[in-house]
Structure formats: C-alpha cells, structure tokens
Amino acid sequence: MVAATEGHQVRLLPEDEYTHEPGTAENYNESMYFNVFDAAKRAGAWFRIGNRPNQNYAEMSMCVYFSNGSVGFMFARPEIKGNAEMNAGGLKIEVIEPFKTLRVIYTGDLLVMKDPLQMSDPKVAFLSNPRLPCRMDLAYTGLSPMYGGEILKADGTPIEIDPDKSFAKAHYEQHCAAKGYIECDGERLEIDGYGLRDKSWGPRHWQAIEWYRWCPMNFGPDFGMMFNVMSDGAGGARPSGMVYRGGVYDDITACDLTSSWDAHEYQTHLSADIRTRSGKSYAVTGKVLSLIPLRNRRTTPDGQALTTRITEAMTEYHCDGKIGYGMSEYLDQIVEGRPMGRLAGY
Template sequence: MAKAAEGFKTRLEPHDEFPHDPGDAKNYNESMYFNVFDPVKKTGGWFRIGNRPNENYAETSVCLYLPDGRVAFMFGRPAIEHNREMNAGGLKVEVLEPFKRLRVSYSGKALVLERPHEMADPKKAYRDNPSVPCTVDLDYEGVSPMYGGETVKADGGPIEIDPEKSFAKAHYEQHCAARGVITVGDERFEISGFGLRDKSWGPRHWQAIEWYRWCPMNFGRDFGMMLSVIGDGKGGAREGGMVFRDGVYDLIKQCRIESDWDEHGYQTALRAKVTTEAGHAYEVTGKVLSLIPLRNRRTTPDGRELQTRITEGMTEYRCGDLVGYGLSEYLDQIVDGVPNGKAAGF
C-alpha cells in the first residue's frame, strides 16, 4: 500500500472495485485500465473504460500491439445514463473476485494501423486505414498486493478537492497475469502474459497534470515494477512507484529516467535508475517496440485551447539479465507545439 502524507491515511476496500457515487462534480470520472504483454509472442495491449456519468458518456479505448508492429486501436465516447457498471461501447469489465479475478471483454471495431504514428492526425488516420471486427476476451489474475487507494483524513473523513484542478481523488494499481484470446479481423492471437491494472475515481481533467512518465513492466509472474515521474508544476518532479518482488511491494524512493527521442518528440528508449525504501537499487533500460500517439483537447471557460498528448509505447525492458515487457506512457501538455516535459529535460 502506498504511503500517505502525515495526518492522512490511505483507504482501500473490496467495494472500491465497483463503481462509486459520482456526486455532483460535472467532470467526475471512474476509470478502470488494464494492460497485458505476452513475452513469447511479443503481442499485447491495453484497455480503458472511464465513466463520466455526470456528462452522460464514457471514454473507451482498446489498443492492441500486433507482432509485426501494426497497432489495432479503438476510441469511443458512447452514451451512458448511470455509473452502476463498467460496460459501454462494447467494452466491459467484470469483477469476479475483488483484488483477485477480473474479466475484460470487447466486441466491436478496431482501426488497423500499419504506421501507428499516423494517429497524430486522427481524421487522416481513420480515412486512410481499415476498420475491422475485433474481439477481446481476457481473464486477469492479481499476482501482487494492492498499491494505493483513496487518501483520506486520519479520522477517515474525505479530503476537499477542487474539481477543476483534479486528476483523480483515488487511485490504485496491481500487477497481474492474464490469458485469453484477441481477434483482429481474420487474425486470432492467444495471449498468456503479464501486465498491470489500475483504477481511479473522482473529478478529472487531463490537463490537471503538467506532464508525467509512467512505466509499468513485468519480468515474470513474481517480479515487476511501476516507475512514476510526475511534473510538480515548479520545474521539478515527484518520483515514485514500486517494485514487486518476493510477494511484496517495495516502494520507490528515487527514480531518475532519461529518454531518447525521435524527430516527432516521441520516446524511443529510456534508462532508469531506481532506489527503494528497503535500500535496493535497480538499473532498467527500455526499448520502444511500437508507439501510438494519442491526444485530448479541451477549451477552458475563458476560451483557451488546451492540448494534452499521450504517447503509448509497447516497450521491451531489461533489468540485469532479465528481459520483460510493458508500457512507456508519456503525458505532456503541448505548449507552442512542444511537449512541456521534454522541454523541461524529462
């Protein structure tokens, strides 16, 4: 479990696996996310459903990294009328046993991109690439403890937050194993691999965070990491995450990430140095195998156009003699055409 600041505590209960009361905040978001990567077939993907019940729609995403470098992708904003389930636009999450067993399924269409970078211009990408039937049927098994939860006051009372400046009021993560089948058009892929899932709830604007680097990875069933570096809005960064080893989470005290970039400002490789609260040190390198750039745009009440870019890279990681797979997710606000985290040296 992640540590809370002095005077606060972190709370997580089995019922948190299910939808919460959204309250009155217009931008309330309840999000569940899963990824999985098969280390033998070098195939994987991630899936997200984010209910925005007070705005009467959900955000749904399916992203599949195919062995030859193609990416199959879906994004939608299907209408919803409540926050009683995570089930919209053909994407569904079922909690079979809280913190232990969940199921992710999808039935719909996916855009198949031979050149995933084309998603930088979504209209052109959808015009120039085929959409095909796609299904996902994956069973997830939690292999680690839970990390995170809802930060509350020491007496259990809620913390007041400003909805306009919030990314989430509660968040937790867990390393997993997953197996099942995905289909893309006439192609069928049996998946057996490892990944990470997370859940968050509370008011959210994607522009509430200046930038972050989020790198979940697995080196097998009993060893994984999540590296997190988040811009603090003052030119620096907050470093954190955890290492999963020997059945427990060892929280990260220091995490330094250096990245290599291509001509578009997309990450191509990274090097990380990690020290944990238990005194362990790790060096990790990552090579991006396939990357798709995504974006979120919002106009503020005063008319300012805000643009967030999120680059999602399937990444091969190395730690010592071990080879693993996972994601490198880089979020940046784009200011004058430049990703602000890269401009700040991160």
C-alpha cells in the same frame, strides 16, 4: 492523482472494485485500465473505460500491439446513463472476485494501422486504415498485493479537492497475469502473459498535470515494477511507484529518469536508476517497440484551447539480467507545439 503524505491515510476496500457514487462534480471520472504483454509473441494490448456519468458519456479506448508491428486501436465516447457499470462502446469489465479475478471483454471494430504514428491526426488515421471486426476475452488474475487507494485525512474523512485542478482523488494498481484471446478479422491471437491494471475515481481533467512518465512492466510472475515521474507543478518532479518481488511491494523513493527522442519528440529509449524504501537499487533500460500518439483537447470556460498529448508505447525493458515488457506512457501538455516534460528534461 493524489499522493499520500504525512498526516494522511490510505483506504482501499473490496467494494472499491465496483463503481462509486459520482457526486456533483461535472468532470467526475471513474476509470479502469488493463494492459497485458505476451513475451513469447512480443505482442501486447491495453484497454480503458472512463465513465463520466455527470456528462452522460464514457471514454472507451483499446489498443493492440501485434507481433508484425501493426497496431489496432479504437476510441469512442458512447452515451451512458448513470455510473452503475463499466460497460461502454463494446468494452465490458466484470469483477469476478475483488482484488483477485476480473474479466475484460470486447466486441466491436478495430482500426488496424501499419503506421500507428498516423494517429497524431485521428481524422487522417481513421480515413486511411481499415476498420476490422474484433472480439476479445481476457481473464486477469492478481499476482501482487494491491497498491494505493483513496487518500483520506488522518481522521478518516475525505480530503478536499478542487475539481478544476484534479486528476483523481483515489487510485490503485496491481500486477497481474492475463490469459485469453484477441481475434481480429478472423485471425486469433492467443494471449498468455503479464500486465498491470489500475483504477481511479474522482474529478479529472487531463490538463490537471503538466506532464508525467508512467512506466509499468513485468519480467515474469514474481518480478514487476511501476515507476512514475510527475511534474510537481513548481518546475521540479516527484517520483513514485513500487517494485514487486518476493510477493511484496517495495516502495520507490527515488527515480533518476532520462529519455531519448525522435524527430517528433516521441520517446524511443529510456533509462532509470531506481532506489527503494528497503535500500535496494535497480538500473532499468527501455526500448520502444511500437508507439501510438493520442491526444485530449479541451476549451476552458474563458475560451483557452488546451491540448494534452499521451504517447502510448509498448516497451521492452531490461533489468537485473532479465527481459520484460510493458508500457512507457508519456503525458505532456503541449505549449507552443512542444511537450512540457521534454522541455523539463524528462
């Protein structure tokens, strides 16, 4: 992920909602991600397609947090040819009107787990739980302005990126409302809630960042937040994000984050003291309601085996006397069995 700095500019156009020319980097990735949480039902979900057209496959993943505590999950790497659309593995994303209305559709199987922590070993999880037929149709409506875009040089020309060290060259986010249904094994879950979507494109290795903590949340149609604390690669951390309130975004300039952990070193609680560009302060606390651990593994050309762990947790947030719902997504490179961000104190 690239952050804007002095001497750079950010560009975001309506056509960026569609796919881009991938260029020549083997690890080019173009991904769209959506989440939604229905506060009345204490249920939620997230969905992602990541096209890797120069490697001829896509990463498709979806996850449903059911009200009864069980979790439905599916992941696939279907073959694709080119980068013409976001449609792979049964998951399809349609742009109805850029920056305003999108549709997410899924038809396929869902692995339903009473104990989602089994996914720490995907082979065990897939052998131990039923795969049930699932259909989904959700309409997303943008509530906020767009946040982010492609980082360019001051003169408007592209910045130079080392593909082997890149996570994305462009990234944007938007707080949304979402309405529709998720039907699993004949049981229909009506969804009417709020969430956040994002898109990124450019070369990506999941191992390009030592660790990050990405926490998007909504407290209703007019109050949301996303804060991100990320390794700076030099032993420290840098904050980013925004508070959505009063119809505008207020950039986050500081975030003091602390996390609590269980025996597996998965997050259980968090607290964050937030400060924004306008001078406002927010105290946020979060409690994990349901967590699924995921991983990405890669072997470098010189034979080094790398493992990235991403814990995806539906989280209940409290701020300014309000209760909201969202994600706490913790990404860590695993070194000698330990998550790097945990070792760094986050």
